[in-house]
Amino acid sequence: MMIDGEDTPPGTIHRLRLLGLTDEDMTQWLTYIGPNEGLSPVAMAELGAAVASTNPALILVDGVNAVMVMLGLDMNSNVDATLFAHRLLDPLAATGAVVVTIDHVPKNGDGTRPGAIGAQAKRASVTGCLLTVKMKSQPMPGGVGVLILEVDKDRLGQVRQWSAFAGRVFATAVVGSDSLTGAVTVDLRPTHEREVVPDGETAARYRVSQALEASPEPVSRSELARLVGGRRAEVLAALDALIAGGFVIAWEGPRGAVLNDLKMVYSHLNGPV
Numbered sequence: 001m002m003i004d005g006e007d008t009p010p011g012t013i014h015r016l017r018l019l020g021l022t023d024e025d026m027t028q029w030l031t032y033i034g035p036n037e038g039l040s041p042v043a044m045a046e047l048g049a050a051v052a053s054t055n056p057a058l059i060l061v062d063g064v065n066a067v068m069v070m071l072g073l074d075m076n077s078n079v080d081a082t083l084f085a086h087r088l089l090d091p092l093a094a095t096g097a098v099v100v101t102i103d104h105v106p107k108n109g110d111g112t113r114p115g116a117i118g119a120q121a122k123r124a125s126v127t128g129c130l131l132t133v134k135m136k137s138q139p140m141p142g143g144v145g146v147l148i149l150e151v152d153k154d155r156l157g158q159v160r161q162w163s164a165f166a167g168r169v170f171a172t173a174v175v176g177s178d179s180l181t182g183a184v185t186v187d188l189r190p191t192h193e194r195e196v197v198p199d200g201e202t203a204a205r206y207r208v209s210q211a212l213e214a215s216p217e218p219v220s221r222s223e224l225a226r227l228v229g230g231r232r233a234e235v236l237a238a239l240d241a242l243i244a245g246g247f248v249i250a251w252e253g254p255r256g257a258v259l260n261d262l263k264m265v266y267s268h269l270n271g272p273v
Contacts, residue, residue, distance in 0.1 A: 001031040001056040001097070005066030009034060018177075018184045031056060039071050039087060051095055059092050064103040064122065075118035085125035093127075105132065114152055129157030131170065134216035142179035148172055148216045164191035165227050169214040204230070204238035205247075209266035212248060218259040242266060 004012060009032060016026060031054045037043055051059075061067060064084075065075045071088070073080035093099045103116035115123030115130070123130060130153035139145025149171045154160040160167035174187040191214065211227040212219070224239060225232045239260060242248040247266045253259040 001033065001051065001054060001059045003033045003035060003059065003061045003067065005035060005061075005070055006063050015184075018182055019186075020183065035067065035070055037070070044087075044091075048091070051092065051097075055095075056097050059095075059097045059099045060102070061089070061092075061099065062102040064101050064116065065118065075122075078119045078121035081119040081121035082125065085121075089125070123153060126153055127155055129154050129159040131159075133173075136172075136216045139175040139177065141177050141182060143177060145175045146172060146213075147175060148214055162190065165211060165214060172214060201234075201238065201241070204228075204234050205242055205266055208235060208238045208242060209247060209262060212260060212262035213265055218253070218261040220253070220257045220259060224260060 002012065007015075012032065013023075013026065016030075017023075021030075031050060033047070033050065035043075039047075067088070068075050068080065068084050071084065073084050075081070089099055089101065103122065105115075106117045129151065132150045132152045134148040134150060136146040136148055137144070139147070148169060150168055151160050151163050151170050154167075159170060163170040169191055171188055171190045174189070176185045176187070177183070191210070207228045207230075208224065211224060215227070219227065221236060221239065225235045228235045239248065243250050243260075245266075247262070247264045248260050249263050250258055250260045
């Protein structure tokens with residue numbers, strides 16, 4: 001079930017077709033709701049009847065702010081954010097479905113403030129896992145983009161234990177778009193499914209490549225050593241080897257810091273992949 005406060009039925013159908021769903025798939029498996037009124041007792045009863053009749057395994061709410069405004073709630077109010085969770089999200093979750101909400105982060109933020117834009121109560125109400133999606137490179141029609149999925153909050157989700165870099169990065173997602181058909185592919189690469197590498201210089205280079213691949217921004221040498229862990233001299237030697245091999249590009253940033261970013265993924269199995 002999709003409760004869509006931001007798009008239109010034609011827009012959603014178009015995107016789902018690009019992801020490979022057929023019209024038959026959508027007719028059989030998708031219940032689409034485009035709300036256009038507040039959550040009155042009548043509307044709540046109609047929503048409950050729709051959930052009961054379709055018994056969805058997954059309920060997607062996109063996006064939180066738009067639906068809150070439609071319900072007459074203020075996204076910056078902790079009281080209203082709590083009411084939103086109690087009145088809508090909690091009853092949906094009580095059906096046994098997995099409830100996924102999509103929200104937005106502050107556009108001009110520095111990335112240090114946890115949670116989404118608006119009231120902190122939105123983050124506090126999350127039970128399960130809260131992931132922040134950071135863009136390493138922009139997905140675009142006919143091109144390839146890379147997104148980083150970071151764990152913001154892990155309450156009963158048991159996700160952080162499978163995440164690399166101090167439980168921060170859960171996965172990277174490579175989003176491709178066919179230049180002729182527009183068909184979209186998403187290659188999700190969980191960090192815990194990386195291949196096991198031997199000890200030594202090869203392993204150090206691999207860990208450095210992993211850390212740079214998962215970082216949404218170029219990082220300094222000191223920050224990279226902190227992310228990778230282990231012996232600093234070994235990490236920096238591995239970084240220098242990757243720069244020499246063309247896997248990493250480096251340049252001088254603000255205040256004389258040398259910034260590093262990944263150009264090609266390094267693998268001990270077959271070189272760049």
